[in-house]
Amino acid sequence: ETGVTQTPRHLVMGMTNKKSLKCEQHLGHNAMYWYKQSAKKPLELMFVYSLEERVENNSVPSRFSPECPNSSHLFLHLHTLQPEDSALYLCASSQVGRTGAHEQYFGPGTRLTVT
């Protein structure tokens, strides 16, 4: 596997279900991100982990719970979601340091539908 992978690619869940999204990066990066992409809206940053520590939480509802067990893996645990949470969820990674562009590399996303 290369780059950033995400599973599952598609997920349909009811409002009472509990599910998790998984992201894995094979780039040796030290920062990982969760984004939400809804139609006709800018990409919304949800969470940032740098060196496995959560450093950003952009007022995301508590029904979304991130977990970063190590620098290569990132999870997004979902429970009691709402229909407006239906979106494409993108994971990204980057190398944070003193120099360089620090560009982000994205996974293919999980298309989530809440029914």
Added chain:
Amino acid sequence: AQKITQTQPGMFVQEKEAVTLDCTYDTSDQSYGLFWYKQPSSGEMIFLIYQGSYDEQNATEGRYSLNFQKARKSANLVISASQLGDSAMYFCAMREVSRSGTYKYIFGTGTRLKVLA
């Protein structure tokens, strides 16, 4: 106020011609970075090109170049010799340092480019 503005929701370009996608940004930081990403219908965001706020020369990567005008706060993407595979959504993004001291990336709403045969 929006920090990244992409005023062109959709663009058409003839194959083999050049096209410019507009991006303006707003920041009070002295040090920042500007990026362009491509998102095909498959969904994955692909990094194209980067321009640092202190870089004096415009960035180029193959057929992509970034027209950086710092005083105007614009960072337009130029794609030369368009190909059918260039049809996609294009996002402009800015990297700032957040309050926590880490990097924060802000994206525009995107421009959908369609290359015509």
